[in-house]
Amino acid sequence: MNRKSSLMKGDKEMGRKKMRPLISLDADDVLFRCNDYAVELANKKYDYDPPLSIREIQQWGSNGSRIDIIHEFYKDEEFCRNQPVMDGAREFLLELLKIADVIITTAVPANCMGIRIERIIEEFPFFPRENIIITSRKDVVEADIILDDGQHNVLNSGAAYPVLFRKPWNHTMTGLLSVTSYQQFLTLIKNILNVQTPLYDLEYKKEKIYCIVGPSGSGKTGFVRYLTKNLNMQRMQSYTTRKPFRSDYDKTDYIYITKDCFHQMEDEGLFAETTVYASEMYGTTLLREEDFSGKDFVIPLDICGAVTMQSNHPKRTVLIYLKRSKNELIKSLLQKDIDEDEKTFRLLSLNDELRNEQLCDKTIINDGDYRRMAAELFGK
Secondary structure (H helix, E strand, O other), X not given: OOHHHHHXXXXXXXXXXXXXXXXXXXOEOOOEOOHHHHHHHXXXXXXXXXXXXXXXXXXXXXXXXXXXXXXXXXXXXXXHHHOOEOOOHHHHHHHHHHHOEEEEEEOOOHHHHHHHXXXXXXXXXXXXXXXXXXXXXHHHOOOOEEEEOOHHHHHHOOOOEEEEEOOHXXXXXXXXXXXXXXXXXXXXXXXXXXXXXXXXXXXOOOOOEEEEEOOOOOOHHHHHHHHHHHOOOEEXXXXXXXXXXXXXXXXXXXXXXXXXXXXXXXXXXXEEEEEEEOOEEEEEEOOOHHHHOOOOEEEEEOHHHHHHXXXXXXXXXXXXXXXXXXXXXXXXXXXXXXXXXXXXXXXXOHHHHHHHHHHOOEEEEOOOOHHHHHHHHOOO
């Protein structure tokens, strides 16, 4: 049995809590600053007005715009030698090594291979040297979990859990497991290993955040509306950059804002979680301790947003997976009053989203009987 199949099973009898998965980490833009460092150097060298911005990198490779100037630095040995370590990278790697075996898998030009190994040893002296792999064929490296900002590496990976590190250049990817910070990734790993608080210890009572998770078409929004209307649960405030669909329920599910406004709120730290779906951004505002005060909150989220919420409110967050058959999901998606591009994105991501069930605390079958489903949610 290969590593992938053993981790995917995740059965209790296999001692899942005692397993140490093998995690493959990318180096550039995961452990070392790369693209943003190149942008910084380009601005100093060419004095752009307005200055280049990391958000101008809209895709992997050539963008067909002025931002492509940063490519001149990537084969420069001095660039590789001076790349700064990302904030918190050392602490993140130390924490990860406590719960997993880790390899660093990195691709660099031939003239920079020795420099890259030296930098990893220098910046992470505690990391096993034999676990450093230089290769452009990351798809042939066996690992249970990978973390990479290159969408091609994530899509081609044979890992049980390929995880995308969200950056501007991979913002169009939909349905993949993704994180935006080290803390989110650590929370996700704990979910995968099932070492978070057991369900029976969560004590379904007041002052919880119930994240309703499931593929598009699983009925998350309808169930959340039922819970807020009939059980007096509070819906967390959500923002999105997408335009309202004609079918949006009285336009109260989201506050619709521009991407510039979203980025500003993000920079000001106003969101508890953010995620990208079909190239549009979604975010949920932070809750303060005094906001709970005997209240339950509920929010429909994709798995990435739910894991982020859990990392921000670890003792309060419960992940509920809403389950429907694949045929029902496809039928629901085809009937949705959304544009064809978005519909295609959601259909293509369906298989990836189905396996997220095992990352949640509880599964509820959506048979359309919201009253029964609510009773099951609270164990009644």
